[in-house]
Amino acid sequence: MTPAMNNLVMPVGEEGKAKALSGFLARLLELGVVDSMVLPVMTVPGIMTYLMARDPELIREKAEPFAAVMPVNAGSPVARTVSKKPRGRIGALLKPCEVRALVELVKLKQASPDNLLIIGIDCTGTVDRNEYKKAYPDTSHLDLREACKVCLNPSPPDTAFPGINIGHIGLDDEDALLVSLSTGLDPGVAAVVEELGFESDGSLADRRRSAIAALREERDCAHREFFLNSRAEQNGGGIESIARLLAACTGCRNCRVACPVCYCRECIFDGDVFDYETRQLLRRADRKGGIKIPGDTLLYHLTRMNHMSLSCVACGMCQDACPENINLFSLFARVADRTQSLLEYVPGRSQEDALPFTTFREDELEPR
Amino acid sequence: MESSVGFEPKIVAFLCNWCTYTGADLAGVSRIQYPSNVRPIRVMCSGSVDPMYILKALLDGADGVLIGGCHGGDCHYVNGNYKARRRIAVLREVLDELGIGSERVWFRFISASEGALFADTVKEMVDSLKSLGPNPTKAMWIT
Numbered sequence A: 001m002t003p004a005m006n007n008l009v010m011p012v013g014e015e016g017k018a019k020a021l022s023g024f025l026a027r028l029l030e031l032g033v034v035d036s037m038v039l040p041v042m043t044v045p046g047i048m049t050y051l052m053a054r055d056p057e058l059i060r061e062k063a064e065p066f067a068a069v070m071p072v073n074a075g076s077p078v079a080r081t082v083s084k085k086p087r088g089r090i091g092a093l094l095k096p097c098e099v100r101a102l103v104e105l106v107k108l109k110q111a112s113p114d115n116l117l118i119i120g121i122d123c124t125g126t127v128d129r130n131e132y133k134k135a136y137p138d139t140s141h142l143d144l145r146e147a148c149k150v151c152l153n154p155s156p157p158d159t160a161f162p163g164i165n166i167g168h169i170g171l172d173d174e175d176a177l178l179v180s181l182s183t184g185l186d187p188g189v190a191a192v193v194e195e196l197g198f199e200s201d202g203s204l205a206d207r208r209r210s211a212i213a214a215l216r217e218e219r220d221c222a223h224r225e226f227f228l229n230s231r232a233e234q235n236g237g238g239i240e241s242i243a244r245l246l247a248a249c250t251g252c253r254n255c256r257v258a259c260p261v262c263y264c265r266e267c268i269f270d271g272d273v274f275d276y277e278t279r280q281l282l283r284r285a286d287r288k289g290g291i292k293i294p295g296d297t298l299l300y301h302l303t304r305m306n307h308m309s310l311s312c313v314a315c316g317m318c319q320d321a322c323p324e325n326i327n328l329f330s331l332f333a334r335v336a337d338r339t340q341s342l343l344e345y346v347p348g349r350s351q352e353d354a355l356p357f358t359t360f361r362e363d364e365l366e367p368r
Numbered sequence B: 001m002e003s004s005v006g007f008e009p010k011i012v013a014f015l016c017n018w019c020t021y022t023g024a025d026l027a028g029v030s031r032i033q034y035p036s037n038v039r040p041i042r043v044m045c046s047g048s049v050d051p052m053y054i055l056k057a058l059l060d061g062a063d064g065v066l067i068g069g070c071h072g073g074d075c076h077y078v079n080g081n082y083k084a085r086r087r088i089a090v091l092r093e094v095l096d097e098l099g100i101g102s103e104r105v106w107f108r109f110i111s112a113s114e115g116a117l118f119a120d121t122v123k124e125m126v127d128s129l130k131s132l133g134p135n136p137t138k139a140m141w142i143t
Helices: A017-030 A056-062 A073-081 A096-107 A127-133 A187-194 A203-233 A238-245 A254-258 A278-288 A297-311 A317-322 A328-342 B022-031 B051-059 B081-096 B116-133
Strands: A007-009 A036-044 A047-053 A091-095 A116-121 A164-166 A176-182 B010-016 B038-043 B062-068 B105-111
Touching: A007 A017, A007 A187, A007 A203, A007 B116, A017 A036, A017 A056, A017 A096, A017 A176, A036 A056, A036 A073, A036 A096, A047 A073, A047 A127, A047 B062, A073 A091, A073 A096, A091 A096, A096 A116, A164 A203, A164 A297, A176 A187, A176 A203, A176 B062, A176 B116, A203 A328, A238 B105, A297 B051, A297 B081, A317 A328, A328 B081, B010 B022, B010 B051, B010 B116, B022 B038, B051 B062, B051 B081, B062 B081, B081 B105, B105 B116
Parallel strands: A036 A091, A091 A116, A116 A164, B010 B038, B010 B062, B062 B105
Antiparallel strands: A007 A176, A036 A047, A164 A176
């Protein structure tokens, strides 16, 4: 059930939507709603990062809330800003897949939701960060990332956090942005926002909703086709085919670092289990004639799929991080789609849905 | 694929201390004959078997992996077997989606008093693995 949202309209002046939204975020910081605001900024031309701002002027000057590029999935660094139950509140402007990753991290007890004010923002897709850097400032012709082309969640989930959502899908020709306050929002925060004098309006919200539905429908076809192609690409199936697809893996673990929901503080692959004695390696090599080193790369990817696919938000950062350009997104997205539908789990939807591995039903999954 | 004639599958079995391992022990003390293809590893609970260990066995050339836990409601740790069931179901989805196939992974609830069931399960699994043939990972070194 979608909770009723209080929909407000933020007027946009001549300076444009980015400045209007930056001004709104700076205002929230100025009025003490948050102690700091995390948001995307450009460090040097063409390179984006996230800034944890304390100075509202820095936000007004530097914020790039609509830049179609994603340096990291900020769900995980934002979680880390509040992992130690701080006092005070951190605000963060996050894309839908970042919000969803953060929900998973909250459920994994790696972020304290009480110390967050999440401002979700619609996202119609991002482009490859390296292409963006090369093409900057003329970036409008760039193709969306593979993950974004098939993304079915262009809007942040309403049920994820008692926060604020910024809507702009379907409102391109309006001089306005939609500001939706969720019902559970801290009344103190809501009061401050309401005092900014935005008018209440349902018609923009309706237009946005139907534009999102249309976009999802379009993407749904692309999504299905993408999965079919990826399966076909695997060409014959069998363990050999998957080993072939992952053959270039050097074991750098960049995909794990980039993954916002690969949640272990210390990965088993960095531990003693994989710190083999020479004799163990020799014994294995003896059995197979030889072993690849660095080894266990196939085991690593398959294990990661088992550990994190239920929480996979399909952001595709694993693929962006791969120095060998392995098509990780399609493999992980396909697997995640299967495991999530098996246990009827939608990652990032709500903090109320229990993580599937922490719970069970007595009458399920039979025969084993 | 290698012919299954003369092929003796190797099964790595993760058996729960409280039920299936004791069941296997009962099969032994009852002198029930069953194939010697199984290499048991005693674990405290089927819920403690991370899919990583199952995958490791499969990628290192084990022909099958058997996980044995207590029957529903009997888990010594209240619900580890139910959690194992979820984990293994997810493992199956991963293996099936990637075309690796999950038929080499067996998860069975076998209690401490079911020595005969343990022996029958091993027999059944050996037959099934013989018809599947050797695990192709035996000869693969790029795992």
